[in-house]
Amino acid sequence: MLGPLRVHWQGREIAAGAQRLQTLLAVLALRANQVCTPEELLDLVWHDNPPGTGLKVLPPYIYRLRRMLPLDLLDRTTDGYVLRLPDDALDLATFENSVRAATLHRERGDLDAAAAEYQRALDLYRGEPLAGLPGQYLAAQRLRLTERRDKIFSDRVDLDLDRGHHADLIAELVPAVAAKPFDERLASQLMRALSADGRQADALEVYTRTRDTLIDQLGVEPGPALRKIHQTILRNEAAPTTRDELPYAGATFVGRTSELTHLAAALGNANASAPPIVAIDGMAGVGKTALAVNTARHVGARYPDGLLFVDLQGHTPGRAPLDIKAALDHLLTGVGVPGPAIPHSFEEAQALWRTTVAGRRLLVVLDNAPDSTTVEPLLPGSPTCGVLITSRNQLTGLDVRERLHLDLLAADDAGALLAQLVGEHRIAADVAASNGLIARCGNLPLALRIAGARLRHRPAWTVAHINHRLDRLGRRLTELTSDGLGIATAFQLSYDQLAPEQQRMFRLLSLLPGRDIDQYGAAALADRTPEDAADLAESLVDANLLLQPVPDRYQFHDLIHDYAADLARTVETPDALDAARDRLLEYYLQACFHPLGQRAGINFVEIGRRPVVQLPDLDTIDKSLTWAEAEVTNLAAAVERAAAEGCHTYTWMLALGAGRFLREGGHVQQHRLVLDLALAATRQLQDREAEARVLRAIGRLVRGKQGVRPSIELYRLGLDVLPADGDPLVRAHLLSCLGQSLRALDPSQALPALEEASRIARELGDDRLLAQTLGYTGILHNNQLDFATALVAYEESLAIFRRVEPSGLMAQVLSGLAGCYVGLGRADDAIEAATMAYQLATQLRSAISLPYALGQLGRAHRLRGELAQAVDIHRRAVDAAAEGGMLPGQMLARLNLGESLVAIGDPGTARGHFEDVLQLAMADKNHQYMLEAWNGLADCAVAGGDVQKAADYLQQALAIAEEFLPPHSARLREKLAELAAAAPE
Incomplete structure (x- = not known):
């Protein structure tokens, strides 16, 4: 409509027909979604030349118009005709929408956005509106639309004048x-x-x-x-001349798009009662000033009366914070008040400042603010002004519209900054080294700029070379220094403004061995109450010297950690540092050996009476496990720190305490590392009993990851190492684990080991060990198909567990009991036991016990004929076993899934699972799982009609059974006989 009439449909233009037909369409479109009577249409369309036939001329045109339009848009009602169009069908509507949006942006003070919307509206005009169409009605509309365009053009010109586009x-x-x-x-x-x-x-x-x-x-x-x-x-x-005091914003400002957009929107959000005040905080070197200046430039057109900038010198090297009266005088000068007219009285100067700027559209940038009290007297009261504040501190005392904590650069933006600083070609030459440099600089813009400047002025250096220099012990902060200014200098200004107790907490927190710490760990380091430690840590967060990734947990930026560690070595005595380290290790040790935290396993390390440290509330299983999940990687790091500093007793004890959490969390490499460190520590101490304990722990880990055979060697080595007069409880634990591993290879050797472990447990009165060993004995008999004997062992084990406390081992015993019920054909009992096992494993967050419980639950449903449900449960078991990362659980879960897939009629998919288990079991020489995998493959062959292949598979299984697992032989011979009977002549 905003030009010669044009009709478009799906990207192509439709011929609008003769002039009178176009006139009819234009009239209907101008009155879109309104009913036009035939008399009105005749008058509006043919007023200049009415036909002699009167209203009879209208129907043929309506018919032709319907034929021309691509959709059925023209309706006939009892009163007349209506052209039904969606809101965005007319360029007129789009024009008015853009004008409304421009008006809204203008009211909010966002002149750039308003001007863009006005121009978008004006660009819709393609010439004279409805050009060439006859009639007084359209002539009047043409004049209206032309004047509307001229009005909007003038409005846009006013905006551009305000924006300085002269x-x-x-x-x-x-x-x-x-x-x-x-x-x-x-x-x-x-x-x-x-x-x-x-x-x-x-x-x-x-x-x-x-x-x-x-x-x-x-x-x-x-x-x-x-x-x-x-x-x-x-x-x-x-x-x-409009005063513009904004400093140079830098030539390499990258990223921060979302932050800049957010700040611009906050400054443009009009409020009739108060000016928009935005505070940016962040650690030293993160780029607060650069963001503030670039934001001020971006929104500067909204503030045609001036852009004022004051460096309050809150963290400026070698300079004290700027006097508030001096800052106020600077602002008054900036708004045109002559020097002699500025009052000497602070109160009068403040009143003059707020009076002078009232009604002006002025943006004030208060950079590098030391605290809220410095900023508050400088704030204008007029809602037409805007204020941007930057500070290393969180100015919690200020009532501001918006706060932005400026975080580190995103990886892509850090890479773009580095490329701008040193050149794309040097970055592309070694992408891995460039990413390493970004990591070494902690994505901190100031550090990247210093490193980039050193590279730019040393063309012979490669990125890998500067990485090597940064990796030298204690040299990272020294390397990140250029032109007399460095990272350490920037951090020192923040540190110097701390109170002495804050400074001490800052230094001692550098001793944290892992990534983060809670208030109790901080309290142990500083030898304070947890409440005091939390208050001090929070004050360091406010100063942006400490990060808080989640509530109540604290961590350093890597470079600030280096600075704090340098301070600790310089200020604290070696004895004070050793004492703080020992307090933290003691905290970790006592929390690890909290009874509920160890409930999923059998804890046979007595830590005895220890120094008093305050622990968090660990008095429920959920709280204890939640603490462990948050601390698990820190615990591994604590073991490494203890080993590196020669704290051998802490090393092996903490490694065993943390082992359960590392194993359940799937941190296999860290678990093996800390156990190897623990083993070396026991040998340094020449503590053979402690060495046996560690060998037992390594054996349990190895059994889950490498199989039963290497674990047997470790258990036997532990029994050899244990002195003859050593703790019989340690011997019993080793025997119990040895029997558990031997059952898969040689049940005849497994049973004596388990019986001896049970005897010692009964003699010592250790119910938990006895329950564990009886559970293992039940599994042994279950695998031997002696369900009655297995049932007795399981039930006695469960009775003991119920007297003491539930554990992950109890969940495994319940799973074994469920398997026994499946073997006896008692599906309902099996479902009840497996459900209890699943619930307990879930409560204890035991990634090891969970797949066993799901496996038996699926078998019980399969026994009841609920095949689809069984397959679904067994798929969940496979996923759980993969997450737990333990090899036996993964093999058993795949065996169960394969059996259910065969039962439901999908032998093709089942075969892949059996073949995977067979490969793993053969590598481990695990006879039990080898037998079951061959048996499963035979079932797949039978389902596929290949009787001969099924017989070959069963012969393989029978050979294993006859040599290692005789109770299974009869079952396999029966299956072979059935195959022979069913085979064709």
Whole structure:
């Protein structure tokens, strides 16, 4: 409509037909979604030349219009015709939507967005609206739309004048004024643009020409608005210099797009009662000032009365914070108050500042603020002003509209910054080294700029070379120094402003061995109460010297950690550092050996009476395990720290305490590392009993990851190492684990080991060990198909567990009991036992016990004929076993899933699971799982109709059974006989 009439449909133009048909369509479109009576249409379309046939002329045109339109948009109602169009079908509607959006942006002070919307609306015009179409109605509409365009054009010009785009506007306004010589608003706009561009003579010439035209053609003088602009230019007041104090924003500002957008929106969010005040905080070197200055530049057009900048010197090397009165004087000078007119009284100067800026559109940047009390007196009260504040501290005492904590650069942005600093070619030459440099700089912009500057001025250096220099012990902060300014200097300014107790906490926290720490660990390090430690840590978070990734947990940025560690070595005595380290290790040790935290396993290490340290509330299983999950990697790091510093007793004891959490969390490599460190520590101490304990722990880990055979060697080595007069409880634990591993290879050797372990447990009165060993015995008999004997062992084990406390081993015993019930054909009992096992494993978050419980639950449902449910449960068991990472659990889960898939009629998928288990079991020489895998493959072959292959598989299984697992032989011979009977002659 905003030009010659055009109809578009799905990217192509549709011929609109003859002129009168176009006129009809235009009238209906202008009244879209409104009913037009036939009489109205006849008058509006044919007013200039009404047909002699009257209303009879209308139906043929309506018919032709319907044929032309691609959709059934034209309806006939009882009253007339209506063209039904969606809201976005007309460029008229799009035009008005953009105008409304521009108005909204303008009200909020976002002049850039408003100008863009106005231009978007104006770009919709393609010439004279509805050009060439006849009739008085359309002529009136054409005039209305043209005037609407001219109005919006002038509104956009006013915005551009406010935004300072004077030179660009002159080229637009000269032809516009020539085309409309009577338009005083256009003339005034051109005069303003020329004057602001320093062309006062040209501006006065526009006034003279416009005045002459008005007098000659209309006999009137210019209006008051145009005369006022003329007088202003004559007095040389038209182009006052807007004060812009923003500093250089830097040539390599990258990223921060979302932050800049967020700040710009906050500054443009109009509020009738208060100015938009935005505070940016962040650690030293993170780029707060650069972001503030770039944001101020971005929104500067909204504040045509000035951009003021004050460095409050809160963290400036070698300078004290700027006096508040001095800052206030600077601001008053910035808004044009002459020096002699600035009051000496602070209160009067503050009142003058707020009075002077009232109603002005002014942006104030208060950089490097030390605290809230410095900033508050400098804030304008007028809602037309805006304020950006930067500080290393979280200015919690200020009531601001928006707070932005500026985080480290994202990886991509850090890479882009480094590329700008040193050149794309050097980054591309070694991408891995470049990523390593970004990591060594901790994604901190200041560190990246210093490293980039060193590389740029040393063309012979590679990125790998500077990485090598940064990796030298204690040299990272020294290397990140350039032109007298470095990372350490930036951090020192923040440190120096701390109170002595904050400084001490800052130094001692550098001793944390892992990634983060809670208030109890901090309390142990600093020898304070947890409440005091939390308060001090939170104050360091407020100062942006400490990070808080989640509530109540604290960590350092890597570079700040280096700085704190340097301070600790310089300020603290070696004895004080050793004492703090030991307190932290003691905290970890006592928390690890909290009874509920160890409930999923059998704890046979007595830590005895220990120094008093305060522990968090670990008095429920859930709380204990939640603590362990948060600390698990820190525990491994603590073991490494203890080993590195020769704390051998802490090393092996803490390794055993943390082992359960590392194993359940799937941290296999860390688990093996800490156990190897523990083994070396026991040998340094020449503590053979402790060595046996560690060998037992390594055997349990090895059994889950490498199989039963290497674990047997470790258990036997532990029994050999244990002194003859050593703790019989340690011997019993080793025997119990040995029997558990032997059952898969040689049940005849497994049973004596388990019986001896049970005897010792009964003799010592250790119920938990006895329950464990009886559980293992039940599994042994279950695998031997002696379900009655297995049932007795399981039930006695469970009775003991119920007397003491539930554990992960209890969950495994319940799973074994469920398997026994499956073997006896008692499906309902099996489901009950397996459900209990599943619930207990879930409660204890035992990734090892969970797949066994799900496996037996699936078998029980399969026994009941609920095959689809069985397959679903066994798939969950496979996933759980993979997450737990233990090899036996993974093999058993795949065996169970394969059996259920065969039962449901999917032998093809089942075969893959059996083949995987067979490969793993053969590598481990695990006879039990080898037998079951061959048996499963035979079932797949039978389902596929290959009887001969099934027989071959069963013969393989039978050979294993006859040599190692005789009770299974009869079952396999029966299956072979059934195959032979079913085979064709």
